[in-house]
Amino acid sequence: GESVGLHLPTLSVQEGDNSIINCAYSNSASDYFIWYKQESGKGPQFIIDIRSNMDKRQGQRVTVLLNKTVKHLSLQIAATQPGDSAVYFCAETTYGNKLVFGAGTILRVKS
Amino acid sequence: GAGVSQSPSNKVTEKGKDVELRCDPISGHTALYWYRQSLGQGLEFLIYFQGNSAPDKSGLPSDRFSAERTGGSVSTLTIQRTQQEDSAVYLCASSLDIFSYEQYFGPGTRLTVT
Numbered sequence: 335g336e337s338v339g340l341h342l343p344t345l346s347v348q349e350g351d352n353s354i355i356n357c358a359y360s361n362s363a364s365d366y367f368i369w370y371k372q373e374s375g376k377g378p379q380f381i382i383d384i385r386s387n388m389d390k391r392q393g394q395r396v397t398v399l400l401n402k403t404v405k406h407l408s409l410q411i412a413a414t415q416p417g418d419s420a421v422y423f424c425a426e427t428t429y430g431n432k433l434v435f436g437a438g439t440i441l442r443v444k445s
Numbered sequence: 446g447a448g449v450s451q452s453p454s455n456k457v458t459e460k461g462k463d464v465e466l467r468c469d470p471i472s473g474h475t476a477l478y479w480y481r482q483s484l485g486q487g488l489e490f491l492i493y494f495q496g497n498s499a500p501d502k503s504g505l506p507s508d509r510f511s512a513e514r515t516g517g518s519v520s521t522l523t524i525q526r527t528q529q530e531d532s533a534v535y536l537c538a539s540s541l542d543i544f545s546y547e548q549y550f551g552p553g554t555r556l557t558v559t
Contacts, residue, residue: 366546377449377536377550378488423487427546432478432501435487 346442353411355439357424360405364426368433369398369409372421381409381422411441419443447471449551451537457557458527466522466554470539477520478538478548479504479512488536494520495543527558 347353365386370378384391384398391398397410425433450469458464470477479491490504494514514520534555538548
């Protein structure tokens with residue numbers, strides 16, 4: 335069945351460094367990918383998205399890269415801050431339907 | 446503006462009891478989704494609504510789970526004869542419609558079955 339997985343369950347970075355969170359997906363028919371951030375006790379919060387016809391998209395301090403050849407998605411956070419500490423999920427979907435989420439990566443920022 | 450709200454925020458129930466979880470989507474959002482997040486797991490799709498109809502119920506784990514939506518707004522997820530494996534955080538999300546990719550999540554209801 336469909337699955338979206340993450341390579342690293344926990345990532346610890348020093349404040350100010352860049353963070354890279356990786357994700358592998360299996361459904362080549364997915365046309366939309368999203369990164370969510372989830373802080374303790376809260377629901378997932380949208381960070382950035384990318385359509386399957388793109389390979390890179392930049393936001394404020396965040397960049398998402400999509401490599402359809404190897405079905406790989408990554409989230410890059412520049413100048414990581416303590417407030418970035420959270421669980422990050424990648425998700426895929428087809429045409430606005432249900433989201434298929436990965437297991438999540440814990441990002442810990444050390445001051 | 447107001448986001449997605451869910452109630453209760455926490456629910457502890459005894460095995461075998463029925464529970465109802467409520468979701469209030471963002472006003473004007475016609476699509477509503479339910480997900481379940483078990484400890485240490487990702488989010489698992491349960492069901493979604495477009496208006497009051499549920500085109501996709503494929504994620505409901507068993508016939509003990511049901512959901513309804515009335516008036517195109519509030520939705521209720523009901524779990525009958527709860528089991529310990531039902532313990533999880535139940536998250537609701539809404540989007541403008543099913544053609545909108547961006548889903549906005551509520552804070553979730555943490556269900557504990559003892």
